[in-house]
Amino acid sequence: MARASIVGAGMTKFGVHEATLPELFAEAALPAMDDAGVEAGDIDAFYLGNAMGGQTENDTHLAPTLASHIGIAGVPCQRFEDACATSSNAFKHAVQDVESGLHDVVIVGGVERCTPETGLGTGEMTRIFASASHRQYEQPTGLTFPGVFALLTKRHMFEYGTTPEQLAAVAVKNHAHGAHNPRAHFGRDIDVSDVLDSPIIADPFHLMDCCPFSDGASAVIVVSDDIADEFDAPVDVTGVGHGTDIIPLSDKPDFPSTMSARRAAEQAYEQADITAADVDFAEVHDCFTGAEVMASEALGLFEDGEGGPAAAEGRTYIDGDMPINPSGGLKAKGHPIGATGTAQLVELVEQLRGDAGDRQIADVETGIAHNLGGDAGTTLVSVLEVRA
16 A cells, blocks of 8 residues: 655644634644645645534534635545544544545644633633543543543552652653753753652642643644655655553553553554664653653553653653653643644654754654553554655
């Protein structure tokens, strides 16, 4: 099957925005089109990732609305919703459609407004976030996602001896990377004591172990293999895996193994004809520091139980042997749910093109993105490579 390629990428700064949702999306989509050198008439389809617009924007028909706003009305549009993995799922469908020959040029992206600028407070946004958990068994207990990932992480600590200091090292590293990313929500350095001295949110997580609510948008232009060489610096999509796991959390047989990620990684590696040893760097879904540790192991970047020590030893920094989250990750870059998946792809594209500025990793040819949804119930893993 012919491969797909990314030929354009655009992204807003993540943080607090006063713009409306259509305005915010345009700030990422139009630069992505400009980056690719495509015009509205070149676009065959539009796939949107937006997780919460029905609740936060009172808008359940967003895809054609946003298509109209960026000047591509008339093309097939589809909004995808898959919790925090939303725009990665949209990307998967875009890739499948250009690989099948259905379309040649697809714009795929995500957007979300999650800060008080929506008119909703932190408590209400937390409730809306929690709607991605099990309706009967988790939501009625008041379990929100800091608690979900605290449970997963506490089990990991019990199984492997992962320490609070190792978790804090993940946050320190991601803030160090985010300090070099002008689009990051939090572009400042911190140290381990900043993390461990911050308030406990859900044991073992301190405030500084947790990613923020953010507003933001991101977009990429996906094209078919037949026309990829017509564009400057195409980046090949060589694998996209999509795995799921048991929901509710209490029914998972192996808490810290995050089976959806292992299944997605296995699929993606097989499609790309690589192994974890071939991966040069990764963007992973670090909604909480423990999530990055578990993701690094599920992806095969480290053996089970080695993710925490690897973080503390500095191996996941930009200049380490396995750089993780050069963008700053969700922890420092921010987490506008629907935009997170394609934002990871933007970072991969910039790294593989050599366009990442002060956070550029040397001599990279293969990068992966890991985007998780809900209580580890859904994960997508994408493999991007420099075009041969």
